[in-house]
Amino acid sequence: MRLSKMLFVTLREDPADAEIPSHKLLVRAGYIRRIGSGLYTYMPLMWRVLQKVSAIVREEMNAAGAQELLMPQLQPAELWQESGRWDTYTKAEGIMFSLTDRQGREVGLGPTHEEVITAVARDMVRSYRQLPVNLYQIQTKFRDEIRPRFGLMRGREFIMKDSYSFHVDEVSLKETYARMHEAYCNIFRRSGLEFRAVDADSGAIGGSGSQEFMVLAEAGEDEVLYTDDGQYAANVEKAIALPVVAEISQYTTYEKRETIGTNAIVKVCKVLKCSPTTVLKNVLYQVTFDSGITAAAIVSLRGDQDVNEVKLQNELTKLAPNYKATTVIGLVVPDEEAQAKWLAKALPLGYISPAIADDYIQGSETISPKFIRLADHTAAALKNFVTGADEVNYHVVGANWGTEFTLPLVVDIRKAVAGDRAHHDNSQILQTARGIEVGHIFQLGTKYSEAMNATFTSEQGEEKPFVMGCYGIGVSRLAQSAVEQSYDKDGIIWPVAIAPYHAIVVVPNVNDEVQMAAAEKIYGDLNAAGVETLLDDRDERAGVKFKDSELVGIPFRIVTGKALKDGKVEVVIRATKTAQEIAIGDVVSTISQWVKDAL
Ligand code: ATP
Ligand code: MG
Numbered sequence: 001m002r003l004s005k006m007l008f009v010t011l012r013e014d015p016a017d018a019e020i021p022s023h024k025l026l027v028r029a030g031y032i033r034r035i036g037s038g039l040y041t042y043m044p045l046m047w048r049v050l051q052k053v054s055a056i057v058r059e060e061m062n063a064a065g066a067q068e069l070l071m072p073q074l075q076p077a078e079l080w081q082e083s084g085r086w087d088t089y090t091k092a093e094g095i096m097f098s099l100t101d102r103q104g105r106e107v108g109l110g111p112t113h114e115e116v117i118t119a120v121a122r123d124m125v126r127s128y129r130q131l132p133v134n135l136y137q138i139q140t141k142f143r144d145e146i147r148p149r150f151g152l153m154r155g156r157e158f159i160m161k162d163s164y165s166f167h168v169d170e171v172s173l174k175e176t177y178a179r180m181h182e183a184y185c186n187i188f189r190r191s192g193l194e195f196r197a198v199d200a201d202s203g204a205i206g207g208s209g210s211q212e213f214m215v216l217a218e219a220g221e222d223e224v225l226y227t228d229d230g231q232y233a234a235n236v237e238k239a240i241a242l243p244v245v246a247e248i249s250q251y252t253t254y255e256k257r258e259t260i261g262t263n264a265i266v267k268v269c270k271v272l273k274c275s276p277t278t279v280l281k282n283v284l285y286q287v288t289f290d291s292g293i294t295a296a297a298i299v300s301l302r303g304d305q306d307v308n309e310v311k312l313q314n315e316l317t318k319l320a321p322n323y324k325a326t327t328v329i330g331l332v333v334p335d336e337e338a339q340a341k342w343l344a345k346a347l348p349l350g351y352i353s354p355a356i357a358d359d360y361i362q363g364s365e366t367i368s369p370k371f372i373r374l375a376d377h378t379a380a381a382l383k384n385f386v387t388g389a390d391e392v393n394y395h396v397v398g399a400n401w402g403t404e405f406t407l408p409l410v411v412d413i414r415k416a417v418a419g420d421r422a423h424h425d426n427s428q429i430l431q432t433a434r435g436i437e438v439g440h441i442f443q444l445g446t447k448y449s450e451a452m453n454a455t456f457t458s459e460q461g462e463e464k465p466f467v468m469g470c471y472g473i474g475v476s477r478l479a480q481s482a483v484e485q486s487y488d489k490d491g492i493i494w495p496v497a498i499a500p501y502h503a504i505v506v507v508p509n510v511n512d513e514v515q516m517a518a519a520e521k522i523y524g525d526l527n528a529a530g531v532e533t534l535l536d537d538r539d540e541r542a543g544v545k546f547k548d549s550e551l552v553g554i555p556f557r558i559v560t561g562k563a564l565k566d567g568k569v570e571v572v573i574r575a576t577k578t579a580q581e582i583a584i585g586d587v588v589s590t591i592s593q594w595v596k597d598a599l
Pocket of ligand 2 (some may be wrong): 213437439440
């Protein structure tokens with residue numbers, strides 16, 4: 001392609017709304033153009049990058065035995081009502097765009113395709129003989145994100161590869177899951193990314209396992225905790241670890257103490273001269289279930305620890321059936337205004353014990369009259385602890401479970417942090433890193449097949465629900481992550497495998513016939529040899545062209561300049577900026593070889 005014929009526009013200034021380097025660079029280099037909040041046009045260069053990523057994805061998915069199809073983006077509400085997700089996705093969470101068609105039917109724009117694919121399998125897969133099967137598509141997804149940002153990283157319209165597998169049992173699911181894990185590693189490695197597979201939260205969906213693939217970069221929205229021995233890595237939402245060892249409490253007898261003005265852990269520790277690791281902290285939450293019932297929860301954990309709200313939400317979801325519900329749609333630390341809706345009398349906030357009386361709650365049709373009480377493992381392990389006395393300005397010391405307090409349901413709800421010890425080896429200390437989630441693989445189990453009554457006839461002749469897996473890759477997010485990992489002060493440095501073009505021939509002076517002729521010849525020969533090459537034949541200053549080629553990040557640049565008089569051209573490697581002069585006759589073979597080596 002000749003730049004003189006291309007819509008090629010670069011900007012010298014960073015766009016005002018771009019916060020992270022990859023977003024700035026993609027806009028400045030003319031790869032993407034913002035159309036609205038979270039909406040972008042992929043310009044011709046970007047489209048080539050996206051097609052390259054898609055091609056790698058296709059090759060690896062096909063090699064792993066998956067088949068490509070294409071499902072509709074417009075999805076009938078009925079399917080989502082069958083799975084029970086319509087209201088949560090369109091209303092509670094609000095991530096799904098929905099509309100009413102001219103016949104008055106409700107439809108949604110697909111944020112994901114579990115419902116559609118499960119309906120397809122329900123209709124078309126009758127027997128165990130047709131299983132396992134793994135189907136994928138590469139398609140635009142729609143999500144009404146609360147905070148679209150960072151360009152393609154969090155768009156409202158973005159390209160995803162999503163696949164779904166169907167199995168007779170868990171064993172078969174695990175085999176495909178392992179193959180997908182391997183395929184994903186191949187895809188990210190081939191795309192030139194530095195990544196890490198981490199244990200991930202399976203959320204309310206349950207299922208037996210899920211992993212995310214994180215591209216390591218400072219701009220990542222996720223935190224990853226890992227150990228240096230390479231044995232453990234998890235999203236902080238999911239991470240488990242051993243906290244620092246608790247000190248031994250000096251309070252061996254149970255007593256109530258006056259502790260004026262100590263409504264925070266640091267304050268009470270100061271007054272009682274104790275370590276936060278000997279204090280039992282009780283945090284108030286307000287939970288709303290999808291049945292419309294609201295409950296107050298007291299969550300107890302060791303004084304130096306914090307609540308992991310993702311884990312807490314998962315534990316509360318398990319309790320949903322007790323509230324005629326299937327899921328949690330709201331979880332907050334209630335402010336005074338929120339508390340006022342259900343409190344019978346003011347709580348001694350900052351001085352609450354795990355036994356705080358239920359009569360603080362004004363129960364009703366929609367308000368549970370009792371606290372939900374949960375204790376973290378760090379709370380359960382405490383002995384002779386300090387905690388609130390359920391009275392302002394008072395604490396108790398030397399308290400124990402089983403004597404002064406009844407141990408509530410014990411669950412894992414603490415937030416693991418860098419510095420914790422790893423479970424698999426106490427000498428391994430958790431480290432922290434930022435990551436961009438580019439892929440997610442998931443053992444779904446029978447959640448959708450059961451809800452949607454999607455069954456097959458087993459070898460024994462029984463009707464059984466499909467065991468399912470699902471696997472996503474953010475194709476457009478992946479492309480931008482590659483830039484986030486690979487740029488310098490002058491611009492983008494594309495990995496060769498996903499660069500829009502491999503090489504660019506720059507003619508310093510298009511009015512010089514010798515330069516032009518040499519460039520035309522090399523440009524033609526490189527393309528003929530399969531090296532995807534651009535020709536910068538614009539009537540611009542040489543300096544502008546060099547700057548643009550660096551900004552756009554094409555891996556290899558060939559300059560038909562001064563060296564021509566010696567029968568040579570200058571060749572510059574974008575990543576290292578190393579320049580060398582190569583005989584004209586060797587250019588095509590040299591660059592072809594470099595491209596081959598890089599793929
Ligand atoms: P996130 O936690 O970042 O919101 P998610 O867990 O909701 O993502 P999945 O449902 O697992 O996302 O979707 C599969 C993949 O699609 C993700 O791993 C991510 O790479 C990509 N993705 C998700 N949301 C967006 C978005 N708004 N813009 C671009 N890519 C996205
Ligand atoms: Mg995910």
